[in-house]
Amino acid sequence: MILSIASGKGGTGKTTVATALALSLGENVQLLDCDVEEPNAHIFVTVKLYKHVRICVPVPDIDKQKCDFCGRCQEVCSFNAIAVLKDDVLVFKELCHGCGSCSFLCPRAAIGEIDKEIGCVEAGAFEAGTFEIHASQTRTLQTGGRDGLAFVHGRLNVGQAMSPPLIRAVKQHGDRTRTVIVDAPPGTSCPATEAVRGSDFCLLVTEPTPFGLHDLALAVGALKKLEIPFAVVINRSGLGDGKVDDYCQQRGIPILMRIPFKREIAMAYSEGISIVEAMPEYKAEFQKLIESIERILVATHPE
């Protein structure tokens, strides 16, 4: 199963939920941090990263010996990434989407492609001992497995604008035989859409404030468009008002969990300690959360 954790609004607790789920499930779980602009999951789980892959997108490389400055590349580029002058061609790499049109359509075969690095994917395993399944039984988990890549995240290089190709690269590591937990970026536009696409289920983490509600409604719209089933987790429950509850009730959206606002939780978060480590009683809650999701999925897809 691929389970994505998304939100609309930033800072509602996606990473808290995603990492707590990974730590509570223990066995056969994979955590993909797809918030490549600001990846934070690694702060809350102990991971040993042993795979590092540069992620590049192709950008045009003009051979000025062959080029006759006909202007075809500029004409076919939908992103204004090429400007053809009288005796020069300018490439604006940061605008290029790497579609390959200019290179393929150049009548003089004067355009090749070179790699532009946009970031990296790092992958590895949860460190042995991080997982305490039962209090007494610490198991060496996730270091073996099929490829050992139980934890994968992407880091967009500073100054790069386009994250979707990097998000795709992180998601390529998804292993459907496990419970794959995708920590998505905030928002409802291309990065968030790219992260949640292909999920079997999405948990929307929100907070009971007007901002939380407004952005939850946007995220609900996006998931409906993508036809992904979803439910809500309310974080910092107790602050704000009851309008998120009303909204969910009116639309029949299940609220599967409430995490109360407590200074103790905020304090642990601030130091990069997962809620399930600071307050182990929450492990059972997160296990129940997964069970509720599985029940919903079984009810909708009995096969």
Place this chain on the structure above:
Amino acid sequence: MKQLVVISGKGGTGKTILAASFAALSHNPVMADCDVDAADLHLLLQPTVIDRHQFSGGRYASVDETLCSRCGECRVRCRFDAIGEDFVVDPVSCEGCAFCHFVCPVKAIEMRERTSGEWFVSETRFGPMVHAQLGIAEENSGKLVSVVKRRAKEIAESQKRDWVIVDGAPGIGCPVIASLSGADCALVVTEPTLSSLHDADRVIGVARHFNVPVKLVINKYDLNLEMAAEVEAYCKIGNIPFVGRIGFHESVVGAAVEGKTIVEHSNGRARLEVEAVWSTLEKEQRP
């Protein structure tokens, strides 16, 4: 006229709440909500929309099945897996590059404009506001941010206003980069958490990459005093002007629930702290 952009890297640190308070405290601002993905500033400023405009952020391919010979050339060339086996284009995946349009031997593919959002010029109790709403699951938020910012700047110039206050997006990608262009100052709102410091460091890198001067404020500092001290130490080492700290006050959530800025809602510490931050910022930006 000075452009102040409020950013954070990490979401939920308090950008919108602070930007709205600055709008209330500055004398004659123009506001721009550049978090077009999940715009929230209007929840505090209750704008009355004066003008609305469609935003077309790009195009998508559409296959005319009556002309299509199902040769598959488009599917081979498309690098975004946007054309299915049934030769139907998934508009969400389509980047609008038009490669398929150019290579189709029977000219069965045309590019259509997509309406990917709307933007508004509004009036609020503190002055004009330009804001937008990107369509659901649409792209090109960077372009929409540029449209919003440009209009806000034009209004500020024509009405001789002192400030353009920009509420930015989380992250470090295209909407953030677009919101930083031409800014006089980027105020990075952090909270005393490892995540927030990690993310602030990255967005500060982006601002500096584009030569925008950075300042930093700590919000909710009393949730972890040690981490707050660490954030301040980070500023010292990195030579980042530190403009103040604001505590965690439940009244701030109360203000949001009422649709008010902190300075209108409270007479207590929250208000004093925000006022202190604003007066520092204003003083330092004065020519």
